[in-house]
Amino acid sequence: ETGVTQTPRHLVMGMTNKKSLKCEQHLGHNAMYWYKQSAKKPLELMFVYNFKEQTENNSVPSRFSPECPNSSHLFLHLHTLQPEDSALYLCASSLQGQGVSNQPQHFGDGTRLSIL
Amino acid sequence: GENVEQHPSTLSVQEGDSAVIKCTYSDSASNYFPWYKQELGKGPQLIIDIRSNVGEKKDQRIAVTLNKTAKHFSLHITETQPEDSAVYFCAARASGGSYIPTFGRGTSLIVHP
Numbered sequence: 001e002t003g004v005t006q007t008p009r010h011l012v013m014g015m016t017n018k019k020s021l022k023c024e025q026h027l028g029h030n031a032m033y034w035y036k037q038s039a040k041k042p043l044e045l046m047f048v049y050n051f052k053e054q055t056e057n058n059s060v061p062s063r064f065s066p067e068c069p070n071s072s073h074l075f076l077h078l079h080t081l082q083p084e085d086s087a088l089y090l091c092a093s094s095l096q097g098q099g100v101s102n103q104p105q106h107f108g109d110g111t112r113l114s115i116l
Numbered sequence: 117g118e119n120v121e122q123h124p125s126t127l128s129v130q131e132g133d134s135a136v137i138k139c140t141y142s143d144s145a146s147n148y149f150p151w152y153k154q155e156l157g158k159g160p161q162l163i164i165d166i167r168s169n170v171g172e173k174k175d176q177r178i179a180v181t182l183n184k185t186a187k188h189f190s191l192h193i194t195e196t197q198p199e200d201s202a203v204y205f206c207a208a209r210a211s212g213g214s215y216i217p218t219f220g221r222g223t224s225l226i227v228h229p
Contacts, residue, residue, distance in 0.1 A: 002159065031215070042221045043160075043205070056216065090159050096215045102148040102167055105217065107159035 003027040006091050006108035014116050015081060021111045023074040023091030030097065032074040033105065034066060035090040043090070049074060050096060078113075086115045118143040120208050122220025130228050135196050137223045139206035140188040146208040149189050150217065151180060154203045163204075164191070196227045 004025045013019050025032065034046040048056035049068040063085075065077040074091055092105040119142040129135050139149075147168035152160035166173045166180045166189065173180050177196075182189040189208075193200055203224050207217035 002161065004159075006159075033216075043219045045216060048216060092159075094215070102165075102209075104150045104162045104165055107152075107161065109157070109159045 002106055002108060004091060004093055004106050004108035006089075006111050008111060009109065010112045010114075012114045012116060013078070013081065015083075017081075018077070018079040020078065021076040021089055021091075021113075023076075023093075023108055025072055025074075025091075025093040025106070027093060027095075027106060029093035029095045029106070030071050031094045032068060032071070033092040033094075034074065034076055035092065037088040037090055037110070047076075081113075081115045083115050086113055088112050118146060118208055118210070118218040120206060120218045120220045122206050122223060124223060125221065126224045126226070128226045128228065129196055131196060131198060133196055135193045135200070135225055135227075137191045137204055137206070137225070138188060139190070139208070139220050140186075141208040141218075142187065143208070143210060144184075144187065145210040148209045148217075149180070149182060150207050150209075151191050152205040152207070154205065154222075156202075160205055193225075196225075198227050198229050201225055201227045 007022045031050045036044040045058050046060045047066040052068050067075040088110040090110045091108045094105045095103045122139045150165040153163045154160040166182050177194045179192040203222045205222050206220040209217040
């Protein structure tokens with residue numbers, strides 16, 4: 001139990017479908033992250049939210065749309081994806097801010113996404 | 117920005133041997149260095165971390181060393197066991213400015229029984 005829960009664990013979708021990935025953290029953290037992990041590639045940071053405000057968008061295509069309604073929940077809305085978007089999508093959270101330094105990220109177990 | 121290099125990409129050892137994974141970083145402002153272990157079908161899990169005011173940290177069979185002058189840090193696993201088989205990631209982060217860590221590309225450790 002990592003304290004960061006991602007659903008669904010596996011998702012198969014066609015290129016024209018719309019689906020959403022969900023992440024929930026029970027650690028009292030204020031920062032949340034989406035990463036993409038592809039085979040034989042380093043972890044790719046996609047989005048960062050701090051206190052519900054987006055602070056990083058790492059040149060991610062608009063077919064990926066994040067949403068952070070509160071500090072405990074993070075969504076990634078998917079539409080018209082491409083086969084190269086097949087990957088493991090990881091959510092992470094951490095505690096950040098003044099007076100708080102060097103706190104690690106805590107990761108969920110990811111959603112394995114396959115685009116047909 | 118920060119650049120983290122990790123070696124080797126694959127490491128194969130016999131059970132009971134030691135394993136060493138090395139990382140170098142480029143930004144001298146980096147002062148926090150976590151290590152993550154990712155088992156098959158799971159997300160990365162923090163196993164040990166070190167801050168720049170410390171040169172070495174140990175937790176049972178796992179130790180991490182940091183050389184700030186040379187800008188490199190290493191993970192040492194002694195008496196390896198088959199359950200140590202996983203992908204290990206190093207990361208580096210500076211406390212000021214961006215709090216987002218930069219990850220290495222990962223090392224696939226295989227421990228043969």
